[in-house]
Amino acid sequence: xxHLSERGPEYRTALVQLLAGLAYGEFSGFMRLAADxxxxxxxxxxxxxxxxAVHEYENFVAIRDYLAAMDVSLDEEMAPFVDSFEEFHxxxxxxxxxxxxxxxxxGDAIAIDFFREIASYLDPTTADLVRNVAEPSEYVEFAVxxxxxxxxxxxxxxxxxxxxxxxxVGEALAQAQRVFSEQEALAGLLIGQSEHAFPDLAEVGRVFxxxxxxxxxxxxxxxxxx
Amino acid sequence: xxHLSERGPEYRTALVQLLAGLAYGEFSGFMRLAADxxxxxxxxxxxxxxxxAVHEYENFVAIRDYLAAMDVSLDEEMAPFVDSFEEFHxxxxxxxxxxxxxxxxxGDAIAIDFFREIASYLDPTTADLVRNVAEPSEYVEFAVxxxxxxxxxxxxxxxxxxxxxxxxVGEALAQAQRVFSEQEALAGLLIGQSEHAFPDLAEVGRVFxxxxxxxxxxxxxxxxxx
Numbered sequence: 001x002x003h004l005s006e007r008g009p010e011y012r013t014a015l016v017q018l019l020a021g022l023a024y025g026e027f028s029g030f031m032r033l034a035a036d037x038x039x040x041x042x043x044x045x046x047x048x049x050x051x052x053a054v055h056e057y058e059n060f061v062a063i064r065d066y067l068a069a070m071d072v073s074l075d076e077e078m079a080p081f082v083d084s085f086e087e088f089h090x091x092x093x094x095x096x097x098x099x100x101x102x103x104x105x106x107g108d109a110i111a112i113d114f115f116r117e118i119a120s121y122l123d124p125t126t127a128d129l130v131r132n133v134a135e136p137s138e139y140v141e142f143a144v145x146x147x148x149x150x151x152x153x154x155x156x157x158x159x160x161x162x163x164x165x166x167x168x169v170g171e172a173l174a175q176a177q178r179v180f181s182e183q184e185a186l187a188g189l190l191i192g193q194s195e196h197a198f199p200d201l202a203e204v205g206r207v208f209x210x211x212x213x214x215x216x217x218x219x220x221x222x223x224x225x226x
Numbered sequence: 227x228x229h230l231s232e233r234g235p236e237y238r239t240a241l242v243q244l245l246a247g248l249a250y251g252e253f254s255g256f257m258r259l260a261a262d263x264x265x266x267x268x269x270x271x272x273x274x275x276x277x278x279a280v281h282e283y284e285n286f287v288a289i290r291d292y293l294a295a296m297d298v299s300l301d302e303e304m305a306p307f308v309d310s311f312e313e314f315h316x317x318x319x320x321x322x323x324x325x326x327x328x329x330x331x332x333g334d335a336i337a338i339d340f341f342r343e344i345a346s347y348l349d350p351t352t353a354d355l356v357r358n359v360a361e362p363s364e365y366v367e368f369a370v371x372x373x374x375x376x377x378x379x380x381x382x383x384x385x386x387x388x389x390x391x392x393x394x395v396g397e398a399l400a401q402a403q404r405v406f407s408e409q410e411a412l413a414g415l416l417i418g419q420s421e422h423a424f425p426d427l428a429e430v431g432r433v434f435x436x437x438x439x440x441x442x443x444x445x446x447x448x449x450x451x452x
Binding site for chain 2: 024027030031034035037038042043044046047050051053054057058060061064074075078079082
């Protein structure tokens with residue numbers, strides 16, 4: 001593929017790992033959100049979380065088709081990421097509808113923030129794909145309104161969901177760390193020696209700081225303490 | 227809504243029931259197919275059945291938005307159909323991947339055939355909506371290829387899946403009968419006295435005969451005896 005030729009084989013390896021990981025993240029998100037739709041108290045609320053599931057499936061398709069054009073075997077390349085995502089979902093199984101609403105919002109938004117950060121280290125063609133996938137869905141307003149209403153009805157809910165939000169981020173970071181320690185090429189893309197990698201660990205720190213700030217802002221938007 | 231004014235209030239009642247039933251059928255199909263995606267042996271096969279799930283969600287959205295424009299409360303109107311569809315899905319829970327592939331194909335196709343039959347009894351605007359929803363998805367080719375391959379590998383599979391196909395149709399008809407006996411306005415649309423209803427029971431019989439023939443053709447396409 002043309003847009004990869006100037007970067008060499010190491011970049012290609014890292015890129016395939018990155019996109020396969022993103023693809024599986026979107027696909028597992030689709031399956032989990034569709035399952036969580038059963039927790040909704042009404043059919044129309046069930047349809048709202050399903051709309052995010054469908055949005056994530058479409059993101060998966062966009063990345064899958066891009067990888068297919070690079071002659072990549074999807075099943076093979078996604079396989080190394082299955083355990084991390086499944087473990088994340090198993091350790092953050094929502095116990096009720098509100099937990100699933102918060103998880104869907106927080107999980108999708110962290111992914112979006114990460115997509116936007118990583119896009120600046122990619123070739124322009126792939127960066128376009130990743131930025132498109134990072135377009136937020138309409139689900140955001142629904143999540144914010146639902147959580148705010150629930151807290152108005154019962155303020156104790158706020159404390160419980162704030163704890164839940166902290167746990168979600170903790171588990172997400174733990175799995176992200178695991179992925180980067182297992183996938184060397186991917187780690188090299190981020191903190192390697194190439195001119196396109198993060199310049200240094202201080203920059204990695206700044207990225208994390210931005211992700212954390214954005215998470216805090218989102219929690220506040222829902223009326224929750226981060 | 228303009229396109230309903232010439233048909234009177236009974237038609238409107240029947241139409242709302244019909245569309246609410248179709249909407250819930252598509253939505254429950256989405257949730258069940260997304261759950262069945264977990265049975266797939268590979269991620270790419272899982273993605274194939276998920277594509278049909280997403281297709282059914284989009285059909286649900288099209289019908290939902292049409293009903294919203296008629297000022298209909300979706301949750302209220304869909305509620306009477308929940309039990310029938312849930313009972314159908316519970317009584318036809320796939321035990322393995324091939325059963326879920328056949329169920330998805332047969333279930334979706336019977337719905338499509340029914341949509342096409344019913345469209346000719348509706349006002350032109352609603353008929354357009356229903357015919358759009360009845361566009362088959364690309365999943366069909368995948369189902370046919372998957373089942374044919376499985377039978378080539380192990381011919382005994384053919385007998386088991388043929389029985390399964392018969393059971394699926396039997397359960398679908400049983401629930402359809404239940405719906406029509408419970409929803410009077412809907413039954414009136416089909417076998418009522420109005421000029422737009424089925425002219426007589428003989429026509430109902432012909433519709434059933436056509437649905438059965440189409441089912442038989444589909445089973446044969448997969449290499450199965452109906």
